[in-house]
Amino acid sequence: MLNIEFLNEKATKVNNALKKVSKILDVGEDEFLKTPMYPDRVKYYLIILYDELEAIACHILSNIHNEKIKENCLEKLSQEGVFSEKLNRLFQDFVKFKVNLFESGFNYSEKELYHLSKEIVDTLSNLFLKELAEVVRQLKEKQPKLAVPVNLVKLNHHASVIKGEVKRLEPFKKISKEEFLNSNFAIDRSRYFLVVAIDSALWICRHLSRQIGLKPSKDCFKNLGENGVISQDVAQKLSLISSLRDVLADPTKEVDKELLYNLVKSEFEDVSNRFIVEVAKFIKYGKQE
Template sequence: MLDVQFLNDKASKLMLFLKKVKKILQNGKDAFLTTPMYPDRTQYYLISAFNELEEINCHLLKEITGEKTKGNCTEKVAKEGVFSEKTNRAFIDFSRYIKSIMEEKYRYSPQELYVLASDITGTLSDRFIKELAGVVKELKAKEPELTVPVNMKKLQNNAKAVKSAVRKVSNFLNFPLDEFRDSPLFQDRSRYFAVVTADSSLWICRHILRKAGKKPDKNCFKQLAQKGFISEETAEKLSILVEQRDRLADPSAEYDPEYLYRLLKETTPYFLTFLTEISKSLVKKKPS
């Protein structure tokens, strides 16, 4: 889902850098061509502005295509035709400029830079914020309606932490029991990531319950199952591990390696099931 605060912050920084470029250009072409400091500062501000624009467009592209993209987002957004033709043209010119100076080490003459900077800053300063607002409004209208008003950004961050920790625990559990039993490092690291899994899942559980108007207690996952967000089986498996959270986190607490191995084998896959069930329960079903 769109992070509007993130977009607002990035857009504000983008416009600040463009404003700095425009201030230099307002001194006139002759001053720009004869003052060595002006082209250098202009290039620095344009690079800074593009970095902000690229982050904005990578975020938009993820929402548009459903895929996380790194690199060339501004050019890709232009090719998608998300903004107006004139703005998309400025995106392409801006992308090519950055690529030429960063990758191809091309050095623009003051004359070339003055013309390019004038076109890019003129177009984006006049059009970008208004057009971005329209794009955001259109994308927000397509987002699914939630059954509970959760903080989606924080929920997604904790879900990512769960997925990452489960994957790391699984890496250790992929070894045969004998190798796991003989490796204190495997046991220590798997305990650590099991605690991360438990903590992030508990945050999600408590957050959803609070937003649903219910006070969380020590049986958080069972409460979540009672409210219909997850299955009873998932709640039971998660509770088994979470009940041992403090012991797992205590370096002085000893575990029989075989017991630890089987405990994690039995419970950690259910944390991914938990995320799947939560995702489905949070999205309102459209009437057929």
């Protein structure tokens, strides 16, 4: 999903970098060429500018294709036809410039640098933010309508954290019960991974409770279960697991090793997966009769 806060932050940084390059270029070509400090600063700000554009491009591409895209995003975006031809050509020139800059060890003709930098600044200043706003508007219109208004960016983040911590438990699921119960390392690491996952599950629970106007409760998962947001079975299991959170987080406190082993072996993965699926279904469709 689109993270408007992220895009606004990156767009602001793009604008700031453009202003800094523009201010240097305003000294004129002759002054630029005879003052070594100016080309060096322009290179520095252009690299910052490129990195911010790359981050924006990765986010847009990830939303267009509904998958995480992390590399060569500006080049890929220029081939998508999302922006105008003029901007797409500039993106391609900017990619070539960065490649050449690194390959040449930052030795780049000052004259070439001046004119290319001027073209980059002029084109981006005139077109980029305006076109970006339109691209974002179109992408927002294509996003699925939700029955429950939630912060999807943060909710997806915490769901990913839960899945990530479950994955980190995998090595301990593969060892024998006896080996697990006698391994301080397995027990300590499992406790930590579970606490991180529980905290994210609690964040999702509390956020969702606030968004649908439920009264605050000491037992968030039980509250969701009683109000038909998640199944009673999932609510009861997560209620029990979350009640162990403080014990698991405190290394000075003894933990029931048998219970911990069962959580690691399968129980936590099963219930956390069901929790994420049920929450996603509720957010999309609302309470099912």
